[in-house]
Amino acid sequence: MHIASGNARAVLSFLYTGLMNAPRTARERARAELTREILAAARRQLGEAGAAGLSLRSVARELGMASSAVYRYFASRDELLTSLLVEAYSEIGEAAIEADRPEAAPEARWLAVWRAVRAWSLANRHEYALMYGTPVPGYAAPHITAEVAGRMPLTLARIVADAGRAAVLRPLTGPECDPAAIDPAMLVLLEGEAFTPEATARLILAWNRLVGVIGYELHGHLKNVTADDAAFFDYAARSEGANLGLPFTWPTVPDGG
Amino acid sequence: MHIASGNARAVLSFLYTGLMNAPRTARERARAELTREILAAARRQLGEAGAAGLSLRSVARELGMASSAVYRYFASRDELLTSLLVEAYSEIGEAAIEADRPEAAPEARWLAVWRAVRAWSLANRHEYALMYGTPVPGYAAPHITAEVAGRMPLTLARIVADAGRAAVLRPLTGPECDPAAIDPAMLVLLEGEAFTPEATARLILAWNRLVGVIGYELHGHLKNVTADDAAFFDYAARSEGANLGLPFTWPTVPDGG
DNA sequence: CTCAACAGAGAGCGCCGCTCGCTAAAGTGA
DNA sequence: TCACTTTAGCGAGCGGCGCTCTCTGTTGAG
Numbered sequence: 184m185h186i187a188s189g190n191a192r193a194v195l196s197f198l199y200t201g202l203m204n205a206p207r208t209a210r211e212r213a214r215a216e217l218t219r220e221i222l223a224a225a226r227r228q229l230g231e232a233g234a235a236g237l238s239l240r241s242v243a244r245e246l247g248m249a250s251s252a253v254y255r256y257f258a259s260r261d262e263l264l265t266s267l268l269v270e271a272y273s274e275i276g277e278a279a280i281e282a283d284r285p286e287a288a289p290e291a292r293w294l295a296v297w298r299a300v301r302a303w304s305l306a307n308r309h310e311y312a313l314m315y316g317t318p319v320p321g322y323a324a325p326h327i328t329a330e331v332a333g334r335m336p337l338t339l340a341r342i343v344a345d346a347g348r349a350a351v352l353r354p355l356t357g358p359e360c361d362p363a364a365i366d367p368a369m370l371v372l373l374e375g376e377a378f379t380p381e382a383t384a385r386l387i388l389a390w391n392r393l394v395g396v397i398g399y400e401l402h403g404h405l406k407n408v409t410a411d412d413a414a415f416f417d418y419a420a421r422s423e424g425a426n427l428g429l430p431f432t433w434p435t436v437p438d439g440g
Numbered sequence: 441m442h443i444a445s446g447n448a449r450a451v452l453s454f455l456y457t458g459l460m461n462a463p464r465t466a467r468e469r470a471r472a473e474l475t476r477e478i479l480a481a482a483r484r485q486l487g488e489a490g491a492a493g494l495s496l497r498s499v500a501r502e503l504g505m506a507s508s509a510v511y512r513y514f515a516s517r518d519e520l521l522t523s524l525l526v527e528a529y530s531e532i533g534e535a536a537i538e539a540d541r542p543e544a545a546p547e548a549r550w551l552a553v554w555r556a557v558r559a560w561s562l563a564n565r566h567e568y569a570l571m572y573g574t575p576v577p578g579y580a581a582p583h584i585t586a587e588v589a590g591r592m593p594l595t596l597a598r599i600v601a602d603a604g605r606a607a608v609l610r611p612l613t614g615p616e617c618d619p620a621a622i623d624p625a626m627l628v629l630l631e632g633e634a635f636t637p638e639a640t641a642r643l644i645l646a647w648n649r650l651v652g653v654i655g656y657e658l659h660g661h662l663k664n665v666t667a668d669d670a671a672f673f674d675y676a677a678r679s680e681g682a683n684l685g686l687p688f689t690w691p692t693v694p695d696g697g
Numbered sequence: 698c699t700c701a702a703c704a705g706a707g708a709g710c711g712c713c714g715c716t717c718g719c720t721a722a723a724g725t726g727a
Numbered sequence: 728t729c730a731c732t733t734t735a736g737c738g739a740g741c742g743g744c745g746c747t748c749t750c751t752g753t754t755g756a757g
Contacts, residue, residue, distance in 0.1 A: 210723060210734070217735095234574075235492075238713060251716080252736045260714065316574030317491070318659055329664070356613070358678035358690040364671035368664045387665060388653075388676060392645070395652030402575050407586070407625045408644060414621035419645060421615035422683075433615040467703075467754060474704095495744060508747080509705045517745065 218256050220246060225263055226270070233309040234264060234319060264319055269328055271310035276334030278303040283338055289346035289429050290421075296338055297393055297420040301413075304397045311401060315394050333372070336390040343386065343427050344376035352428035360384035382427065389423040475513050477503060482520055483527070490566040491521060491576060521576055526585055528567035533591030535560040540595055546603035547681060547688050553595055554650055554677040558670075561654045568658060572651050590629070593647040600643065600684050601633035609685035617641035639684065646680040 224245045228237050239260050243250040257263040282299030283292055304311040313319070314332070346352050362380035369383060378386065396419045399405050400412050409415040425431045481502045485494050496517050500507040514520040539556030540549055561568040570576070571589070603609050619637035626640055635643065653676045656662050657669050666672040682688045 208724070214735085235576075239715090240713065249737050250714085251738075254715075255735060312574040315655075315659075315661075317569040319492075357682050358675065358688050360675040361668070361671045364666055364668040364675060366664050366667040369666075384672070384675060387662075387672075388649070388679065391652045391656055391661075392649065395648045395655070396645075398572075398652070398655075399648055402572075404572075404648075405644075407623050409621055409626075410623040411618070411621040414618045415641070415644075418615065418617040418621060418641060422645065425614050426679075431615050465755065471704085496746090497744065506706050507745085508707075511746075512704060 214256075217246075221253060221256055221263070222266060222270070226267060229267055229309050229313070230307065234313055237264070239263065261319065264313070267310070268313050269331060271307065271314050272328050272331040272334070274307070274310070275300060275303050275314070276331060276338070279335045279338040283342065285345065289342055289349070289351060290424060290431050292342045292345075293339070293424045293429055294417065294420050296342065297416070300335060300393060301397050301400075301416055304401065308401050311397065315398055316402075336386070337372075339389060339393070340373055340376055340378065340386055343382065343429065344373075344378065346429055347377065347382075351430050353425075353430055355381060355385070355426075355428055357426065385423075385427045389427060392419055392423045471513075474503075478510060478513055478520070479523060479527070483524060486524055486566050486570070487564065491570055494521070496520065518576065521570070524567070525570050526588060528564065528571050529585050529588045529591070531564070531567070532557060532560050532571070533588060533595070536592045536595040540599065542602065546599055546606070546608060546686050547678075549599045549602075550596070550681045550686055551674065551677050553599065554673070557592060557650060558654055558657075558673055561658065565658050568654065572655055573659075593643070594629075596646060596650070597630055597633055597635065597643055600639065600686065601630075601635065603686055604634065604639075608687050610682075610687060612638060612642070612683075612685055614683065642680075642684045646684060649676055649680045 221242060224242045225237060228241060228245070237260075239253050239257070240250040242263075243253045246253075257266070278299045279296050282295045284295065285292070287295070343352070360381055365380045365383050365387075369387075370378065370380065373383060373386075396416055400416070405412060405415070421431045421433075425433070478499060481499045482494060485498060485502070494517075496510050496514075497507040499520075500510045503510075510520075514523070535556045536553050539552045541552065542549070544552070600609070617638055622637045622640050622644075626644075627635065627637065630640060630643075653673055657673070662669060662672070678688045678690075682690070
């Protein structure tokens with residue numbers, strides 16, 4: 184689990200004092216273990232029933248302890264849920280990073296990462312919903328998870344940047360984004376990768392597409408709309424890649440409308 | 441309220457027997473009125489606290505009646521929520537339709553509809569979440585709402601189709617979608633508008649983009665990412681319109697990466 | 698006028714998140 | 728070693744939830 188970053192530790196104090204520092208005393212070891220067990224049970228129940236069906240009481244029941252005892256480890260149900268959220272961001276980011284083969288062609292890398300993110304999401308739909316669905320009411324997540332939440336889109340950025348350095352990017356076509364629409368902080372974040380504002384805008388759209396198409400598939404919006412979700416997803420991936428200048432190839436298509 | 445369609449009436453029996461048939465007896469009139477009042481109170485509470493914070497008991501309390509009495513009107517909380525969902529789909533569809541000026545240029549129509557949908561969504565974020573966020577666990581919505589849920593994307597389709605009939609569409613460029621990926625039912629639905637599978641695929645993506653960018657904005661995923669959400673949204677609209685062949689104009693952009 | 702359909706109330710079931718006060722054990726410093 | 732603090736866990740309990748059931752009074756139809 185790659186959690187952490189200073190902010191996260193500050194807010195999720197219960198979790199991290201238990202998990203991060205190498206446990207020395209027996210009490211600390213027991214605490215770390217139980218914390219992990221609670222998280223594991225919660226994760227299981229999240230996978231089965233979704234966030235709405237996850238209750239602290241049932242987690243406690245599964246672990247054979249009083250529900251009130253769980254509050255020694257997580258200050259609230261929301262904090263438990265936030266921990267699972269961080270875990271989910273971490274996992275989907277890792278799935279993206281692991282799927283990326285920097286030695287391969289940029290189109291292949293791009294498609295592989297997209298597919299890996301989709302595969303993880305289909306296998307972890309409730310975790311996906313936690314990240315990209317309706318936010319849980321009392322959640323403190325946004326700023327906590329910024330670093331870990333950025334790993335997946337940053338993996339996409341790296342592929343485009345590598346292609347740029349290899350000078351295989353096509354010139355960008357189509358409407359242009361007002362550079363002022365992009366947050367300077369975002370440009371700073373991508374500084375090492377030398378992204379123009381226009382490329383940044385398109386990267387944001389690509390990330391949004393990746394998340395959006397998966398969401399549509401998971402939430403049933405593609406029912407009676409698409410017949411082959413995987414093929415449609417690949418199409419979306421290629422379309423977004425090409426929009427960023429990745430050298431995807433395609434035959435000429437006739438007029439639409 | 442444009443609810444209805446056969447399916448909806450069958451499933452949401454409580455609601456529609458109360459609302460649809462012109463009330464004759466005093467009892468029927470009272471029932472219709474109370475049904476509306478319950479829906480209105482629920483809508484208010486949804487707008488304030490979101491779906492998670494909406495309880496049948498608090499609705500009953502607001503209306504000064506026993507919570508058990510509400511069950512005479514809605515069989516369950518889920519059914520009440522589903523009614524609100526149908527209402528939301530109807531409203532966002534109407535917002536799209538009303539914003540569309542068929543006599544205007546297709547690019548202007550396209551942008552106007554996108555902006556209207558965004559405006560409605562920003563003003564009704566919890567209703568938006570009901571439609572496009574994480575689905576509520578026990579909801580029966582999908583097939584019920586098919587007709588009414590289709591109005592918004594169909595408005596987008598009509599603009600493109602009109603542009604096609606007026607022969608102002610540009611040839612489509614970029615990667616091509618495997619026609620087999622699109623559900624034939626979707627093509628039938630757009631039959632009157634003479635959509636090719638390729639145009640249909642791009643329309644689905646445009647609809648997905650519209651929903652996705654708004655979702656990102658509402659759920660905070662654009663924080664520290666974009667600086668001017670409205671401008672970025674317009675950019676997404678133009679980008680998707682151009683991808684469908686709508687004659688948006690843009691200057692040539694330099695290389696990205 | 699009779700009788701069935703119906704609306705509403707209230708009690709109650711088993712959940713839920715969360716709090717509080719208590720006990721017993723574990724760790725700590727003199 | 729022993730007093731003292733910190734901690735883990737428990738059980739009772741609060742108010743709220745969705746939902747069911749039974750009972751009563753009213754409305755509308757034949």
